[in-house]
Amino acid sequence: MKLDKVKNTVLLFVLLLISCGNKFKSETFKKNDHSIIVGANNTSTYVSLLQEKRIGVVANQTSVIFKDDHSYTHLIDSLISLNINVTTIFSPEHGFRGNKDAGESVENGVDIKTGVPIISLHGSHKKPKKETLENLDIMIFDIQDIGVRFYTYLSTLHYIMESCAEANIPLVILDRPNPNGQYVDGPTMEKKHRSFLGMHEIPLVHGMTLAEYAQMINGEKWLSDSKVCELIIVSCSNYNHDKSYSLPIRPSPNIPNDLAVKLYPSLGLFEGTNINAGRGTEFQFQRYGAPFLDSTVMKFTYIPHPNFGAKNPKHNDILCFGENLQNVLVKKELTLKWLIKAYENCKDKSQFFLKKGFTKHAGTVTLQTQIEKGLTEEDIKATWIDDLEAFKKIRKKYLIYD
Numbered sequence: 001m002k003l004d005k006v007k008n009t010v011l012l013f014v015l016l017l018i019s020c021g022n023k024f025k026s027e028t029f030k031k032n033d034h035s036i037i038v039g040a041n042n043t044s045t046y047v048s049l050l051q052e053k054r055i056g057v058v059a060n061q062t063s064v065i066f067k068d069d070h071s072y073t074h075l076i077d078s079l080i081s082l083n084i085n086v087t088t089i090f091s092p093e094h095g096f097r098g099n100k101d102a103g104e105s106v107e108n109g110v111d112i113k114t115g116v117p118i119i120s121l122h123g124s125h126k127k128p129k130k131e132t133l134e135n136l137d138i139m140i141f142d143i144q145d146i147g148v149r150f151y152t153y154l155s156t157l158h159y160i161m162e163s164c165a166e167a168n169i170p171l172v173i174l175d176r177p178n179p180n181g182q183y184v185d186g187p188t189m190e191k192k193h194r195s196f197l198g199m200h201e202i203p204l205v206h207g208m209t210l211a212e213y214a215q216m217i218n219g220e221k222w223l224s225d226s227k228v229c230e231l232i233i234v235s236c237s238n239y240n241h242d243k244s245y246s247l248p249i250r251p252s253p254n255i256p257n258d259l260a261v262k263l264y265p266s267l268g269l270f271e272g273t274n275i276n277a278g279r280g281t282e283f284q285f286q287r288y289g290a291p292f293l294d295s296t297v298m299k300f301t302y303i304p305h306p307n308f309g310a311k312n313p314k315h316n317d318i319l320c321f322g323e324n325l326q327n328v329l330v331k332k333e334l335t336l337k338w339l340i341k342a343y344e345n346c347k348d349k350s351q352f353f354l355k356k357g358f359t360k361h362a363g364t365v366t367l368q369t370q371i372e373k374g375l376t377e378e379d380i381k382a383t384w385i386d387d388l389e390a391f392k393k394i395r396k397k398y399l400i401y402d
Contacts, residue, residue, distance in 0.1 A: 289322020
């Protein structure tokens, strides 16, 4: 069920007045055009549905309601201030406050500020246990995504939809723009390589918002036993896929700015290799390097150290030779040029690709084989065309925004 887009109302004004705001902590993202209104801000569309109900919320640090003065209130705090009965918080990868490393265990707990129990959706229980939904009437999903298949919030969405369908609980999705939503690109995942880094046969860059993607999950019958989750979509206002969107809050610890968001589809593939992609520096996904790259070609150097979001980065405390991408002009496409360049200049190519790790990120063994055979980027990308065109036709059925 898709609800009509509406402007902010007196209810939103009251909500913002009574909720304490926080100034944006990140100064590395650009200011947005305030004409774009995220789903969470369209409170009159969904708050009435939540009254006198027991609510579960899938949320993290990006689940906020914005104010005109560049401050914000967290969705949980705002709902509780309106006497909405939030009984359970579900926390995805990186944790409810967004301070956990990639893959780091996220434990169950209690939110100190509100006293609401937190259930982890990472580690051994990526799908909520049946008993955690027994006392819920409605679930809310509000997380900022960045539009890349192996960015695991897509998988969390899948498991939440599946659990809600099994429990006959409606899922309210508070939609947010996709900062990489202007294009579709990359290799398409093969079913046999399904993992938490990719659960569906889609390209690496899908070009959809989470609400659009949720509609695709339902429509393509991707949930177990072809179940369908009842969706209540609260759309963004004044947004379309041609508009750029800057994220005022880090969506995860190692995505610190707009450049990292734009480079992540390309540099994220390094996560399946022995190459450091800037983790352990303040320029995550804006550089890459390793001790075993040819220093006569790769003349940029840096040393990774443990920091926020990277307790044990690749090549910790070791001099890395690589490339600085802070001043590159990023096109609206996925590029393999840096991955291929690093492979070509790797002194010992046997240690370049991580066993199974690269295949999980790429979604196919073909890409590694193509790179090892010396195919050019142009040749490799030509092999994606048919799959990309087929996906675009399917995608079009589920788009909410022009």
